[in-house]
Amino acid sequence: MALFNRCRKNFQCYISNLTDPWTNLAVEEWLFRHTDPSIVLLYLWRNAGCVVIGRNQNPWKECNVRLLRNDSIPIIRRKSGGGTVFHDLGNTNYTVITPRQNFTRKHSADLVARAIRKRFEIPAYVNERHDIEIEDLKVSGSAFKIISARAYHHGTMLIDTNLSHIGRYLEIRKNLISKGVESVSSPVTRLRNYSSTVNHESFCDAVLQEFSINYCGNISNPIIVDEELLLKIPKTLDYRDELKSWDWTFGQTPEFSIEFQKTFSWGHVVSLIIYCIILKGLVFMPKL
């Protein structure tokens, strides 16, 4: 494949200059499933404002769907597990794709934290949940995916995100009981609070340098993901269409129930539980 003419090593970096979240996730899926599984890939990308939920999560539980629709911020369901995150251009994502037998949850997070310490002199470290923190505040969360020959670790990095949007849009609904996976909330901070020189470009450069030295011993040239490259990998359009579909975004939600309670002036509390299953659309089954 022509894309790998420059790669004679066991490592290659891709940096996206696109900001459409569905496109970036589709490119990630293509890199994961359609490139040489023996090569370690680093993919750096950022999205315009969106909320990204985990593979088995409930969007109605994890975020304010109505507010997001009113503010024209899309919800995207990714293929990996884990919790819900808010993305904007102040957040940079990194994906590390390795052969399955080399999969560890710690190694890539350690490299990213080390890159931040060395380049920006920010005291970042990896905690026991494999998040990256600074002074007990989270700057990066991770999720993981394993298939037959490969595995990936992808994570966020809050560089310059508008943190108020996280509280505004990510609001856990307590009366919704989901059989899916629930998010774990953490107090957050961002790299810009600790360094005036950090931005998307300098972060990408620092991470690329750290990974290059670790895997090849010298600096690797990245391949830029742009509209011209997308024309050479049309399969990404199929992945993008799937990610954008209602069936995937909302239809994959596991069973859930919503409980409504009302207290009347005469003292009785009436509870109504509605069980919801999504089968080619939303199906409600009330049960008193």
Added chain:
Amino acid sequence: MFIPTTFGFISSKVVPLYAPTFRRAILRNTFRNTPGSRFGALSFKEFSCKKFTKDHEWIVVENNLGTVGITDYAQKALGDVVFVETPEIGTVVEQSGACGAVESVKAASDIYAPVSGEIVDVNKNLAETPGLINKSPETDGWLCKIKLSNPSELNDLLEENDYHSHCEKSH
């Protein structure tokens, strides 16, 4: 190949009386089409066997019906399972095609069908108790049942000893 016996080696072309295939043949001829026999209508029960894939799934086949799950090795690697995505009943799967997924605290992992066939049952207990996969990965934590469309695919899979060797090499 030559089969060792008390009296030395015999050619495998002469099948000993204790060989499973010979016993099956005798029993089949005894009970099938026997007039007045109360066993005449019985079909013979094939031996069940447990096989493994390199991707850490197991399958036990009985009467052309395979019960599928992930191995103890896989559940240990995954960690605590928090959600199981089971395939839909009626889905036709191909060997090595995706037939579900498991999300654990460590990762989301695809599960692959050891053989081709139709999904005829799924373990509904996993919806309420995904941790069954950690507690009993190779018994109560089964994932789905497949009606085999090509039983010869079982020959592509690993025996238990070979699977354990494969796991040791992966370390």
